[in-house]
Every structure is written in C-alpha cells, then in structure tokens.
Amino acid sequence: MDSTLYTLHRGSLPLLVSFPHVGTQIPDSLAGRMTPEALQLADVDWHLPQLYAFAKAMGASLLSARFARHVIDLNRPPEGTSLYPGQDVTGLLPLDTFRKEPLYRPGQAPVAAEAEERRERYWQPYHDALRAELERLRAAQGSVVLWDAHSIASRLPRFFDGKLPDMNLGTADGRSCAPHLQAAAEAMLQQQSAFTHVSNGRFKGGHITRHYGAPKNGVHALQLEMCQSTYMDETAPFAYRPDLAAQVQPLLRGMLDAVMKARAG
Numbered sequence: 001m002d003s004t005l006y007t008l009h010r011g012s013l014p015l016l017v018s019f020p021h022v023g024t025q026i027p028d029s030l031a032g033r034m035t036p037e038a039l040q041l042a043d044v045d046w047h048l049p050q051l052y053a054f055a056k057a058m059g060a061s062l063l064s065a066r067f068a069r070h071v072i073d074l075n076r077p078p079e080g081t082s083l084y085p086g087q088d089v090t091g092l093l094p095l096d097t098f099r100k101e102p103l104y105r106p107g108q109a110p111v112a113a114e115a116e117e118r119r120e121r122y123w124q125p126y127h128d129a130l131r132a133e134l135e136r137l138r139a140a141q142g143s144v145v146l147w148d149a150h151s152i153a154s155r156l157p158r159f160f161d162g163k164l165p166d167m168n169l170g171t172a173d174g175r176s177c178a179p180h181l182q183a184a185a186e187a188m189l190q191q192q193s194a195f196t197h198v199s200n201g202r203f204k205g206g207h208i209t210r211h212y213g214a215p216k217n218g219v220h221a222l223q224l225e226m227c228q229s230t231y232m233d234e235t236a237p238f239a240y241r242p243d244l245a246a247q248v249q250p251l252l253r254g255m256l257d258a259v260m261k262a263r264a265g
Helices: 053-058 112-141 179-190 207-212 242-264
Strands: 006-009 015-019 061-065 144-152 167-170 197-199 219-227
Touching: 006 112, 015 053, 015 112, 053 242, 061 112, 112 144, 112 207, 144 207, 144 242, 167 179, 179 197, 179 219, 179 242, 207 219, 219 242
Parallel strands: 015 061, 015 144, 144 219, 167 197
Antiparallel strands: 006 061, 167 219
16 A cells, blocks of 8 residues: 555565655655755665565565654654653654754744644554554454564764664563564574674664554564664665675564564464
8 A cells, every 4th residue: 555654565474564764755845944964864764675675575564654754753652752761862853863963944943833733644644554554464363573674873972882783673671572572583683693783772662662562462563773784875875785785684584584483383
C-alpha cells in the first residue's frame, strides 16, 4: 500500500520491519523556513530499505516513512516526553540537527499549536498503519516480530563519546520481547567478529519498540541501530556502498532468521 505519508508492503511472514526515519520529503511550506543545514538531511537513516531488501523476499511486511524526521519524529512519544531523561536528545518536533545546528531560520521556529497539527497529520497515520499491520499479522499467526530498523553516524559527540558500536540492539532492557528472541539475535552477533556490538547500551529502543513491544500479548519488538559506516558514506551526498552492504547484509538476515526461528520455537 502506498500513501502520501508512507509505503507499506504487506507480507505473509509474522515479521514487520519498520523504517520510521528513512523519509526525505519536507513540505515546501516548511522547507522555506529551514536552514541549509536542515535541508542537507544528514540525520536521515539513509538507504535502509535498500539494505534490508532481502526482508521482502523473506516474506516480511515493510513500512517506510516518506517524510523526514525534521517534520516530526515518528519514533518519539506523541506527548513529547524524553526517552532518555537526563541525556541530550532530539524531540518529537526537532529544533536542531544531531550536530546542534538550528533547523529553522531566525523567527521561523514552530509554535506549540503547530506541533499538534503535525502530530495529527504525519505522526498518527504512520502509527495507525503500524498498529493495523501488527494486528493483522498477529491475528493470522498468533504472534508477531516487530523489527525497528535505524542507522546513525558512527561519531556524534552530542549523543555518545567516541565511535558507536557497529550494531546496537535495543529491547527496552529486555521488556519489549521474550528473552529467547533477544538471545537469538545476540547469538548471531556473538558468532561474528567483523562488527562490534552491544545490547541495550546507548540505544535501548525508541518509542516504537517500547510502546508496541508486548511479549505477553504476542508482539515482540526489537530495535537495531546501526552505524552508517557499515554500509554507506557518512558524508554528503551520503552514497550507498554496495561493497560494504554486501558484508553486513548476511549478518542482518541471519539475525532476522534467528529471531523468527526463536519465535516459532
């Protein structure tokens, strides 16, 4: 299903891969108010649908946002509360880039009423589609895995010191999925040495993982935050690197396969 706000491919496997931060569109009415740094779109989770193309062949459902996180962040709570109290984070309606550059020109920042309008126009439809697809798959197969796919620059002093581990698995400290599903994903990470990894480190899972993950109700949610250096160039124009992608895709597929086998077991 295609809409002006998202793209949804419905699969047959009880697996939904969500891409809330891959959107690149910004309405003209907003783009005219934004800074050149904002319009560079450096904070997009670039190329993830291409990187995860194998998931469609597996039979997974895929949900991808069309609009950029600068418009509204689909992985933040609708009330705008912080996911990591006490740490520097960007909010539901971001005002600056990951490098603390202003998104808006002087005097053009959004007012409070605009936040609510954007939540209803952009945030809610994505979550309605996400919820409906999870319910469809769970109704058909008893339980479902939600894999929330993300990527980020490997070095961002605003959020973490030094270089981030290549693979950052988040399960809200084990609350968003059954333990054996997390263990299955971790086993695949531990069996390889090409990529560094951590579980529930700096990134424990955003709103999507925490809100929808309900293992007792048959919804197992895991977030994977990847360093973009594992599959693309981290500087503009942010080119996809097939040579790098080919090295990391077997690990990603292995993790998804392992989690799905653990779910079936």
